[in-house]
Amino acid sequence: MREEEMDLTVTLLSESFAESMMMASGYVKLLEFLVKNYLIERREMMPHNATLLGVYRENGEEDFELAGTVELTFDGKGANANPPTPTPPNNSPYICNMAVRKPLRRRGIGWHLLRAGEELITKMSSSREVYLHCRIIDEGPFNMYTKAGYSVVQTDSILTLLTLQRRRRLMRKELPTSEDASVVDAPPDDRLIDERL
Numbered sequence: 001m002r003e004e005e006m007d008l009t010v011t012l013l014s015e016s017f018a019e020s021m022m023m024a025s026g027y028v029k030l031l032e033f034l035v036k037n038y039l040i041e042r043r044e045m046m047p048h049n050a051t052l053l054g055v056y057r058e059n060g061e062e063d064f065e066l067a068g069t070v071e072l073t074f075d076g077k078g079a080n081a082n083p084p085t086p087t088p089p090n091n092s093p094y095i096c097n098m099a100v101r102k103p104l105r106r107r108g109i110g111w112h113l114l115r116a117g118e119e120l121i122t123k124m125s126s127s128r129e130v131y132l133h134c135r136i137i138d139e140g141p142f143n144m145y146t147k148a149g150y151s152v153v154q155t156d157s158i159l160t161l162l163t164l165q166r167r168r169r170l171m172r173k174e175l176p177t178s179e180d181a182s183v184v185d186a187p188p189d190d191r192l193i194d195e196r197l
């Protein structure tokens with residue numbers, strides 16, 4: 001994500017958060033303010049982290065649109081000060097804030113973003129164990145992560161519900177070593193997507 005792409009990314013993430021928290025659309029502006037400040041803070045941690053954007057272009061069209069995003073942490077220096085529970089190891093690569101715009105879902109964009117994220121982690125981090133969180137109620141993302149080779153290492157206690165938060169699963173995948181990095185699993189099909197920093 002370049003600096004000039006931040007506002008579009010803020011809108012995409014805020015809409016996705018509002019959807020997953022079932023918030024009224026009136027709160028999106030507040031969310032946008034919070035998300036923008038978050039992204040500004042996170043950009044200061046580069047190159048220990050990065051935000052990838054996926055863009056989508058219809059066959060034959062010149063114009064493209066922002067389709068999705070994912071945030072990557074490569075090491076402890078880029079880690080979030082207050083990670084969600086169950087807590088991942090501080091020095092391990094971590095994937096979060098994955099979102100695809102609603103009208104563009106189920107076309108393979110999330111899959112490509114995940115694979116692009118894993119490839120970059122393989123290049124940027126010496127650790128091969130990558131972690132991410134997935135809420136128990138989010139079956140779609142859970143299917144995607146399971147299909148991509150992630151497995152559950154820990155689940156939030158039921159007492160988490162007392163904090164008015166959804167229970168999450170911590171998931172982990174062992175990435176191939178960089179020598180094998182070109183052998184990234186094939187996407188579900190050959191749907192077209194550009195991935196760029």
Ligand SMILES: CC(C)(COP(=O)(O)OP(=O)(O)OC[C@H]1O[C@@H](n2cnc3c(N)ncnc32)[C@H](O)[C@@H]1OP(=O)(O)O)[C@@H](O)C(=O)NCCC(=O)NCCS
Pocket residue numbers: 016020097098099100101104105106107108109110111112133134135138139140141143144145147188
């Ligand atoms: C999760 C998300 C990023 C997936 O993006 P996407 O571009 O729609 O995903 P893809 O089309 O690449 O799907 C890849 C695979 O994941 C699984 N999957 C994705 N969405 C699914 C859904 N709603 N229900 C069931 N399986 C789903 C499928 O196995 C799919 O492969 P298939 O289409 O060949 O069956 C998108 O749904 C999203 O932005 N959701 C809201 C935000 C969110 O929940 N983020 C994840 C936080 S943990």
